[in-house]
Amino acid sequence: MDVFPPADHPVTAYSEEQIIPDQVKGWQHLTAPKPADWVQAGQLADDWDFAQDILDPDERSWLRREENRVFLTLQFPVRGIVDDAWTLRPLGMVLHQQSLTTLLAEDLPSLSPFFEQMEHLSSPPESIEILAAILKILAQSYEDALHQLNMAIHENERQLDWTQSNGDFFTLLEISKSLTRFEVALVGNIATAFKISRLAEIRDDLPATRQVDTALLELQVAHERARVYAGTSTSMMDAYAGMVQNNINHGLKVVTVLAMIFYVPSMLATLYGVNTTLPFQKTHWIFWVIVCSGLGISGGLAALFKRKGWI
Structure with missing residues (x-):
């Protein structure tokens, strides 16, 4: 103590x-x-x-x-x-x-x-002057905190562009939560600072009045910045979440397309690999017909899917 x-x-x-x-x-x-x-x-x-x-x-x-x-x-x-x-x-x-x-x-x-x-x-100094100075420090502390959070948002954005890891998403979530807490706290601080500015003890001291009014204005500016930064971080989370979901869908589509391409030669190989009598199985050229047919059909499918931008 x-x-x-x-x-x-x-x-x-x-x-x-x-x-x-x-x-x-x-x-x-x-x-x-x-x-x-x-x-x-x-x-x-x-x-x-x-x-x-x-x-x-x-x-x-x-x-x-x-x-x-x-x-x-x-x-x-x-x-x-x-x-x-x-x-x-x-x-x-x-x-x-x-x-x-x-x-x-x-x-x-x-x-x-x-x-x-x-x-x-x-x-x-007089107690009123100390109170006014504390309000100025309060406004400056939020300005500094918001500046650091804004830098953290940009740094996290660069990390997400490269990694898209869960850790980076959790970091962005924590930043968004901090900004939301700041936004709510600043509303209460602004209301309290306004009540302070209306105190008779403050109004009787002109320098303290000006300092309190300046601090009140800075708190309002900080609140607006916190609101904008909170909206920015939330929009980033939504955008990256949508991008991750889109990447997952694209990956599934590519896997499905590749499975379709390799399905035809695999089917032909399976049909002519069964232990039963098959047409032309004793000819020497049936092997090359099956291989060329499978590769041709697969190549045609690959060209079609490539043209559509699926792979």
Whole structure:
């Protein structure tokens, strides 16, 4: 658990009946907090359910106001270390007057540099400015993730052109699933960012208002890109699935045509190989008649099928 208290103010523990005092200002961050850490950070024990929600990786983006406090969550894209699969992780924030508390179940690569920078500042920015900066980082993290997914789509397309293996199809399926998750998550993030832009605390700060509006626009652009990329990946899967099915049908047709070509000489050889009396079996030229007839008929069939483009 990491707790970064305001640089110029000590952290004090408060009981469940107490209200968060107005003199607690600045920014503090908690990673995987426990109930004691939550109360020590100046939060009400009654609000511990909110901290538990952040520990759920499937927590959606939302915002609600309770008296003079604002609770909100945002979904950040995270790339897996082992399988490179993209997932979503929630970031929780509690805004109370001039204080901002951020919560994470685990450190996020897109936010860690910003939090480390804030930790070493002797005088951190206002809570509203930090909230606006986090929204900008959120929009940029989706832009970076979508750029990497787009590159993965093109790389997978080149692989499918050569191999058409099941592994490449599963890779494309995972990309499509990630894009769909991003598209859904961005809808919630955009709605939450819009609610943030309507907060009185934001509207009272003109630079923060502009930054939040810019982040909201970038999130909308990212959502449109995610929608387009998701449609592209789905269309690619349908196209390659159709191509594979067409190749299978073509292969079966070729096998059938070859079987028909070799069927005639095989039939003649079978007829004149039975142990019974046959016409002209004692003549010396019947063998060549059968061979030439079989080859002639097979050659004619092969030429016909070749002209029709079946082989």
